[in-house]
Structures are given as structure tokens and as C-alpha cells.
Amino acid sequence: DQQVKQNSPSLSVQEGRISILNCDYTNSMFDYFLWYKKYPAEGPTFLISISSIKDKNEDGRFTVFLNKSAKHLSLHIVPSQPGDSAVYFCAASENNDMRFGAGTRLTVKP
Amino acid sequence: NAGVTQTPKFQVLKTGQSMTLQCAQDMNHEYMSWYRQDPGMGLRLIHYSVGAGITDQGEVPNGYNVSRSTTEDFPLRLLSAAPSQTSVYFCASSHLPGELFFGEGSRLTVL
Numbered sequence A: 001d002q003q004v005k006q007n008s009p010s011l012s013v014q015e016g017r018i019s020i021l022n023c024d025y026t027n028s029m030f031d032y033f034l035w036y037k038k039y040p041a042e043g044p045t046f047l048i049s050i051s052s053i054k055d056k057n058e059d060g061r062f063t064v065f066l067n068k069s070a071k072h073l074s075l076h077i078v079p080s081q082p083g084d085s086a087v088y089f090c091a092a093s094e095n096n097d098m099r100f101g102a103g104t105r106l107t108v109k110p
Numbered sequence B: 001n002a003g004v005t006q007t008p009k010f011q012v013l014k015t016g017q018s019m020t021l022q023c024a025q026d027m028n029h030e031y032m033s034w035y036r037q038d039p040g041m042g043l044r045l046i047h048y049s050v051g052a053g054i055t056d057q058g059e060v061p062n063g064y065n066v067s068r069s070t071t072e073d074f075p076l077r078l079l080s081a082a083p084s085q086t087s088v089y090f091c092a093s094s095h096l097p098g099e100l101f102f103g104e105g106s107r108l109t110v111l
Helices: none
Strands: A010-014 A019-025 A032-038 A045-051 A056-059 A062-067 A072-077 A086-094 A097-100 A104-109 B004-007 B010-013 B019-025 B031-038 B042-051 B054-057 B064-066 B076-078 B087-094 B106-110
Touching: A010 A019, A019 A032, A019 A086, A019 A104, A032 A062, A045 A056, A045 A062, A045 A072, A072 A086, A086 B042, A097 B042, B004 B087, B010 B019, B019 B031, B019 B087, B019 B106, B042 B064
Parallel strands: A010 A104, B010 B106
Antiparallel strands: A019 A072, A032 A045, A032 A086, A056 A062, A062 A072, A086 A097, A086 A104, B004 B019, B019 B076, B031 B042, B031 B087, B042 B054, B064 B076, B087 B106
16 A cells, blocks of 8 residues: 555646645654655655654745645745756655655646 | 765566675665665665664565665665566665665666
């Protein structure tokens, strides 16, 4: 069973606009949530994280929101840039077990 | 600044052959793990280790063995390759707790 789900396989936005990527999880024991970015032929790279005791974390253009009651996580990118075009994975961790979603391919058009 | 190094980057095997994917990290991370990436499935955890001499199973461990004799190295062994093991494999490491640092991946095809 997939405990972390990204229901949108792809997303296309215009440069300068906001990108919102969504993620849902089913395991209420997850206590740490992360977003990774992946370019073709490269390994994923860490983008931003949030602990379950918080509901928001910001790092420059990237903000992650956590809604524990809804078991929902989102990543906001403002403003979006063409270089942000990549596959984004959300991940959730319980102890040493980190589970990933299937990924969302973001395309930012100039 | 090597980070996490995986070898080989590409490998083609015949069904039933064995092989080892190598992974080494130079960041003194205690945690290391192996994931496989398949279309529509994301990254699935195969095995992980929280330190030398300690390994544990992840989400999809069947058909794979691991060992952790040193902090730096975490090889993944396929004892008898099957076409279902065709995938891209990623090794990752981290301090506990923390974000994972991934290698560039190893693309394996089993015919």
C-alpha cells in the first residue's frame, strides 16, 4: 500500500506564477516530512522539510505547509522559474523508514 | 567533494545472474539506504542501515541482500536477478535524523 500519495503526475505553470504541489499520507505516525527535487539522470536533492510539530516552513521561494488533521502536505514555489522544472517527490518519515510519493513533474513555461 | 558514489551507473544482466551495486559515502553518515525507482511508483525503500553491522528491511526487500561492514560502504546484492528487478537504484545516506543525500543512480536492466 502506498502510504504517501501524489495524485497529480504533472503540473504546468507560467514563469512568475505560483506552483502548488500536493501530497497526502495515510500513516499518522509519520513525524518528519520532506520535499525532494529531481532532474533527469541525477539523484534526488533535498529541498525543504517540516517537522510534525510545525504547520509551516519557509526557505526563500519555497514554503511547505503541513495539515496534520487532513494528513496533507503542500509545497508552494513563488515565483516559479524555468529552472524549477523537475520532478518533485514528497517524503514522510517514521523512525528510520522514509516513504516517497510517486512524484509530480513540474514544468515552468517562460 | 564526492558525497555518495554509486557504481556501476549502467548494468545489463541475464535472468539468474548475480551482481553487486556498490555505494560509498564520505560524509561519515551513520544512516545509509537503498531505493528503487519505477515509473508511477516513486522511490521504494529496499534496505537500510543505521550503522556498521546493523541492517534492516524496507518496503521491498525480497531478492536483495545488504551488509554494512564499514561506515562508508553499503553494497546491494542481487543473488539471482529477475526481470522484475529492472529499475533505477539509488543509494542515499544521512545523519540521523535528517535529509537524505542521494547518489546519481544505477540503471539496471535484467533480460
